[in-house]
Structure formats: C-alpha cells, structure tokens
Amino acid sequence: MPTFDYAPAPESRAVVNLQPxxxxxxxxxxxxGSGTAFKTINPATEExxxxxxxxxxxxxxxxxxAARAAYRGVWGRMSGADRGKYLFRIARIMxxxxxxxxxxxxxxxxxPIKESRDVDxxxxxxxxxxHAGWADKLGYAALGPDPRPLGVVGxxxxxxxxxxxxxxxxxxxxxxxxxxxLKPAETTPLTALLFAQICQQADLPPGVVNIVTGAGPTGQxxxxxxxxxxxxxxxSTGVGKMIARSxxxxxxxxxxxxxxxxxxxVFDDAPLDQTIEGIVNGIFFNQGQVCCAGSRLLVQESIxxxxxxxxxxxxxxxxxxxxxxxxxxxxxxNSRRQLDRITELSAxxxxxxxxxxxxxxxxxxxxxxxxPTVFTGVSQSHRIAQEEIFGPVLSVLTFxxxxxxxxxxxxxxxxxxxGVWTEKGSRILWMADQLRAGVVWANTFNQFDPTSPFxxxxxxxxxxxxxxxxxxxxxxxxxVA
Ligand code: NAD
Numbered sequence: 001m002p003t004f005d006y007a008p009a010p011e012s013r014a015v016v017n018l019q020p021x022x023x024x025x026x027x028x029x030x031x032x033g034s035g036t037a038f039k040t041i042n043p044a045t046e047e048x049x050x051x052x053x054x055x056x057x058x059x060x061x062x063x064x065x066a067a068r069a070a071y072r073g074v075w076g077r078m079s080g081a082d083r084g085k086y087l088f089r090i091a092r093i094m095x096x097x098x099x100x101x102x103x104x105x106x107x108x109x110x111x112p113i114k115e116s117r118d119v120d121x122x123x124x125x126x127x128x129x130x131h132a133g134w135a136d137k138l139g140y141a142a143l144g145p146d147p148r149p150l151g152v153v154g155x156x157x158x159x160x161x162x163x164x165x166x167x168x169x170x171x172x173x174x175x176x177x178x179x180x181x182l183k184p185a186e187t188t189p190l191t192a193l194l195f196a197q198i199c200q201q202a203d204l205p206p207g208v209v210n211i212v213t214g215a216g217p218t219g220q221x222x223x224x225x226x227x228x229x230x231x232x233x234x235x236s237t238g239v240g241k242m243i244a245r246s247x248x249x250x251x252x253x254x255x256x257x258x259x260x261x262x263x264x265x266v267f268d269d270a271p272l273d274q275t276i277e278g279i280v281n282g283i284f285f286n287q288g289q290v291c292c293a294g295s296r297l298l299v300q301e302s303i304x305x306x307x308x309x310x311x312x313x314x315x316x317x318x319x320x321x322x323x324x325x326x327x328x329x330x331x332x333x334n335s336r337r338q339l340d341r342i343t344e345l346s347a348x349x350x351x352x353x354x355x356x357x358x359x360x361x362x363x364x365x366x367x368x369x370x371x372p373t374v375f376t377g378v379s380q381s382h383r384i385a386q387e388e389i390f391g392p393v394l395s396v397l398t399f400x401x402x403x404x405x406x407x408x409x410x411x412x413x414x415x416x417x418x419g420v421w422t423e424k425g426s427r428i429l430w431m432a433d434q435l436r437a438g439v440v441w442a443n444t445f446n447q448f449d450p451t452s453p454f455x456x457x458x459x460x461x462x463x464x465x466x467x468x469x470x471x472x473x474x475x476x477x478x479x480v481a
Contacts, residue, residue, distance in 0.1 A: 006319070009326040011113045016103045021051040022189070024059055024213060025196035027066035028206025033059050035214060040189055043110035044323050044332040044367040052189050055212035060181065060221040063210035067152040067179040068227055070207030075179055076149070084135035087175060089202040091128035094121065097198065101191055105163055106323045108190040110332030110368070111286055113324050123448055124167035127466075130450035131175035134471060138176060141468050144477030149177030150253065151229035153474070154222035156243075158235045159185035159334050160289040160390075166192050168465045169232050170209060171450075176474035178230075179208050181222055185235075186215040187335045220246070228252060232473065234291075237388075237414075237459050255463025255473045257291065257455060259388040260416030262437065263409035264294030264445060267402075268303045270421035274443065276310050279394070282419060282445035284318065284330055284372050288392040289338070291460075292417035294445050296385060298405050301398045308376060308396065312357065315372050320361045330392060333368040342370050342391030349375050349384035354395070380411055388414070402427065406434040415457030419445045438464075 021037065023030040035054025042049055055063070070076075075083070094101065098121045105116040138147045153173045157165040162184055173180050184192035196211045212218055216239070223231055223246050233243050234257040247254055264282045266275055282294025299307050323331030333339040350356050358371040370391055378385050378395040385395050399405040409418055418437040420428050432440040438456045441447060448454070453469035455461065463473050 006327045010322070011103055011106070011324045011326060013103055013107065013324065015100050016107065018050055021053075022193045022213070023053045024055050024063070025193065025199075025209070025211040026059070026063045027210070028200065028204070030196070033213070035059070035218075038186065038215075040108055040187065042107050042367075043187075043334050044364070046366050049107060049190065052193075052213045054214040055183070055218045055221070057221040060212055060218065060225055063181045063212050064152055064154075064225050064227040066207035067181050067210055070205055071149070071151055071179040074205045075208045076177065078177075080136035080138060080177070083174060083177060084132045086202060086204055087128050087132035087135060087171065090198060090204070091125045091132060093198045093201055094125040094128065097194075098122070098125070101163060101194060103324070104194055105191050106331070108188045109159065109162060110323050110334050112328040112331045114326055114328070115286060120161055120164045123450070124163045127164075127167040127171040127450045131171035135175040138471065138475065141471055143472055143475050147176070147475040147477055150474060150476055151178060152227060153178045153180050153230045153232060154225065154228040155180060155182040155232045156219040156222060156235065157182065157184055159188040160286060160291070162188040163191040163195065165234050166195060168234075172465070172470050172474050173232070174208065176471060178474055181210045181212060181228070183212050183214065183219050183222055186213070189213045223247065230254065230474070233257065237461075240461055253473075255455075255465070256461035257463070257465060258459060258461040259390075259414055260291045260293070260456065260460050261296060261386065261388050261412045261414045262292055262294050262417040262419065263296045263298050263405075263435075264419040265298045265405050265409060265421065265431065266300060266303070266307060267420075267422035267424075267427065268300040269423045271423065271443070272303075272307065272310060275421045276307070276314050278419065278421065278443070278445045279311060280314055280318070283394045284315075284392050285446050287330055287333055287370070289334060289390050290446065292439060292446065293390075294417075294419050295389060295393070295395060296409075297394055297396045298408055299396060299398050300405075301400050304396075304398045308374075311374065315359050315374070318359060318361070318372055320359070320369065320371065321364055330372060333370055333391060336368055338390065339368040339370060342389055342393060345384060345387060345389045346373060346393055349378070349382060349393075349395070352382045352384070354378045354382055354384060380408060386412060402431065406431065410434075410436045413459040416460035417441070
C-alpha cells in the first residue's frame with residue numbers, strides 16, 4: 001500500500017476534441033475507408049472513444065499513389081532547407097498542442113498522463129526538431145556521396161508508444177526527402193490521426209504523409225504493395241519475420257525493430273538507492289510494454305536478498321490506476337489481448353516453479369489491469385526468462401562473476417538493450433563490449449534521445465533509428481529513385 005494517500009489530481013479530458021468517427025488521411029485530406037470501420041477503446045475504462053476507418057488494399061493503393069505523386073512532384077523538387085522548415089513547423093505545432101496530444105495518447109493507450117506528458121510527446125517533438133536540422137546537411141552526414149531519398153516508404157508501428165514511434169518513423173523519412181504511408185496500430189490510432197491534422201495545419205504538401213488505419217491485413221497490404229520502396233516496421237518478432245519473408249526477392253529495403261528481453265545487471269558495488277529506481281523505471285515504465293524493458297534482473301548473489309527487500313518496499317508505493325490522474329505511476333494494459341498474454345506467461349512462471357510476488361494493490365473494476373509483479377527463483381530455462389512478456393513483470397536471476405552475468409545476459413534470442421549497474425568505469429566498458437545488445441545503459445535505464453541510434457541484434461531486428469545512423473535507412477547513394 002502507498003505510504004500515504006494523494007488527493008486525486010485528474011487531467012482534464014476537455015482539452016481533446018474527440019470526433020465520433022475518423023477517416024483515412026490520404027493526399028492531405030480525410031477520406032472514407034472502404035473496409036469495415038472499427039472502434040478504438042479506452043483500455044482504462046473499456047469505453048469506446050471513436051470509430052476509425054479500415055483501409056483496404058484499394059485504399060492503401062490510393063495512399064501509395066498519392067505518396068508517389070508527392071515524391072515526383074513538389075516534395076522531390078524541394079530543397080533540404082525548405083523540407084527542414086516544414087519539419088520545424090510540425091515540431092512547433094506539436095509543442096503547442098502537446099497537452100492535447102498527451103491526453104489523447106493516455107485515453108487511447110492507457111499509459112499514465114505523466115509519461116505521455118513528460119516523455120512521449122516532448123520526445124516526439126524533439127525527433128522532428130532534430131531531423132529538421134539534418135534536412136539540409138545530409139551531404140555532410142558521412143552517408144556516402146550524394147545521398148538521395150529512397151522514394152515512398154511504408155511504415156507500420158505498434159501500440160506501446162503510438163506518437164513517439166510515428167515520430168521515429170516519419171521525421172527521418174521526411175528529412176531525407178521521402179514520402180510516407182504510415183499505419184498506426186489498431187488499438188491506438190488516435191494520435192496518428194491528430195498528427196494528420198497537424199500536417200494540414202503545417203501546410204505540408206498533400207501526399208507527403210498519408211495515414212491509413214486498420215489491423216494486420218492493412219499492414220500486409222502496405223508491405224506487399226509494389227509501389228513501396230522501403231518498409232520500416234516496429235512490432236513483434238513474429239510479424240517482423242513474416243515481413244522479411246514477404247519482401248525477400250523484391251527490391252524493397254527494410255528496417256525491423258522487434259522484441260527484446262533485456263538484462264538489467266546489478267553488481268555488488270552498485271549505488272543501491274539509485275539502482276532500485278532504475279530497476280523500477282526499467283520494467284514498470286509504460287506498464288512494462290517496452291521493447292527494451294529491463295525484464296530480466298540479474299543481481300550479484302551477495303546482494304540479492306538486500307535488493308529484493310528494497311525493491312519490494314519500493315514497489316509497494318507505486319500508484320496503480322486511473323492513467324489520467326497525474327499521480328499515477330502504472331496505468332492500464334493496452335488491450336485485453338495483451339493482458340491475456342501477460343496473464344498466461346505469468347501463470348507459466350508459477351507452474352515452472354518460480355516464486356511469484358505482487359504488490360497486492362487494489363485495481364479498478366473496469367479496464368485491463370495487471371499488478372506490478374516480481375518473480376524470484378527464476379532459472380534460465382523458464383519461459384519467463386526467455387520470452388518477451390511485454391507487461392509489468394520482472395524476472396529475477398542471480399550471478400556470481402562478471403563472466404556468468406555476460407553469459408546469462410546473452411542467453412536469449414533477442415539483443416535490443418541491457419543495463420549495467422556498478423561504480424567501476426572499467427567494468428562498464430568491459431560489459432558493454434561483451435553484451436550482445438544494441439543499447440547498453442550504464443547506471444541508468446530507458447533513456448532516449450533523438451541523437452542516439454537505437455536498434456537491435458539477432459531477433460530484435462536490424463537497422464537503427466535516431467542519430468546519424470538512423471538517416472542511413474532512408475537514403476541511397478547510388479542511382480536515381
Ligand atoms: P504486432 O507485431 O502484431 O503489431 C505491430 C504492428 O504490425 C501493428 O500495427 C499491426 O497492425 C501490424 N501488423 C500485424 N500483422 C501484420 C502483418 N502481417 N503485416 C504487416 N503489419 C502487421 O504486435 P502486437 O500484436 O501489437 O503485439 C504482440 C507482441 O509484439 C507483444 O506482446 C510484444 O512482444 C511485441 N511488441 C513489440 C514492440 C516493439 O516495440 N518492439 C511493440 C509492440 C509489440
């Protein structure tokens with residue numbers, strides 16, 4: 001239980017002007033979809049927020065044609081400096097409308113308002129600001145001689161950071177001179193549709209950004225469309241593999257940002273107060289629905305009991321509940337489907353012999369909720385040590401030597417991120433060298449910055465997003481597109 005109660009501090013939903021239904025954003029306009037419209041719900045209450053159009057193969061074709069026309073036309077002829085002005089304008093409007101974006105994100109996704117307000121939306125705007133700066137400097141980015149855009153890019157994103165993943169995809173694509181057809185996840189389409197309105201407000205030329213809503217089949221229609229030059233995908237490893245198979249043998253390029261099962265490694269010389277905060281942030285941020293979440297805690301055996309005791313004491317103070325309350329630490333799980341998956345994997349953890357502990361906090365009656373949960377006594381072979389749970393569930397394992405920590409950390413099909421907690425700089429460097437992970441955080445976790453490349457090894461995918469490296473995925477240095 002929390003050590004003391006807070007008075008409710010609800011954010012106002014009045015700042016969002018929800019429409020009863022939304023169309024597809026094609027060629028600068030909202031148009032009807034030809035498929036069967038579907039509802040998007042608030043996962044914290046299960047109330048319907050709006051009806052959203054479903055894009056069929058024909059609708060995707062219209063969007064790709066609009067993107068191609070914009071690419072051949074005004075956008076393809078525009079100087080990098082002018083493209084940069086549009087990106088700056090979009091970034092500024094996102095800042096101006098940040099409260100609206102944050103509230104809408106929280107309503108549609110279930111994440112705490114303090115996270116959408118302080119993390120998702122500012123970082124999304126920062127991605128546009130950062131890439132705006134690159135638009136006229138691509139020739140100096142060491143990308144090779146005469147970097148040119150690829151053409152029309154198809155982008156498919158997940159539901160865990162809807163607006164932020166959109167920014168990671170659209171900002172570099174536009175900065176490099178491409179045009180875009182993007183599909184948000186079916187459970188979280190609303191901030192992408194508000195972003196479409198922001199494109200209109202910024203006077204972005206029609207067809208440069210097209211947003212099509214729908215589920216897997218709509219994504220597949222983008223992947224399969226012959227007019228797409230590159231696919232940028234973030235989501236599950238299973239769908240990522242299907243996409244790689246679909247485009248094999250075509251001239252399409254791809255970047256895939258897939259799942260993870262990060263090790264957060266704590267040595268006996270780590271500063272423990274700071275480490276506990278890092279462990280909590282690593283796995284309970286965004287309800288653990290984070291591809292780079294520190295879902296496997298590896299603790300040096302000599303301090304394991306102490307860390308476990310401190311961690312449980314800290315977790316008992318987490319406030320779980322209404323995501324619109326500014327005091328909430330842990331919000332709702334995004335969908336019933338995801339809740340079922342977390343529930344199933346946690347049950348498997350118990351069945352395989354790990355010890356389950358949760359915070360015992362009260363949960364709201366409606367909506368999709370899962371208590372912050374810790375498994376101790378986890379062994380390498382347990383499913384909860386191998387499979388991505390994508391929820392607020394931490395698996396704790398122990399080690400004795402740095403070499404054992406490395407062996408255990410790398411014993412996973414994934415390789416997206418890792419954390420190292422120690423006061424020894426030399427050990428941090430050695431560990432970073434040994435760990436097969438795209439990102440290694442030292443004495444911190446879940447830090448994101450548009451200047452820093454992000455991406456994985458092994459089944460976590462390929463390609464980098466962010467930083468100078470992220471630009472490479474959106475340019476070619478050979479012939480003409
Ligand atoms: P998913 O891969 O099914 O969905 C991601 C996106 O791909 C969505 O927009 C979806 O509509 C689209 N999609 C689905 N099938 C497609 C297809 N055949 N072709 C093209 N696009 C397709 O992921 P999910 O169902 O939302 O989540 C399931 C699991 O994925 C989670 O439990 C988690 O393990 C993982 N996940 C990872 C990330 C990440 O950032 N790496 C994000 C979300 C989910």
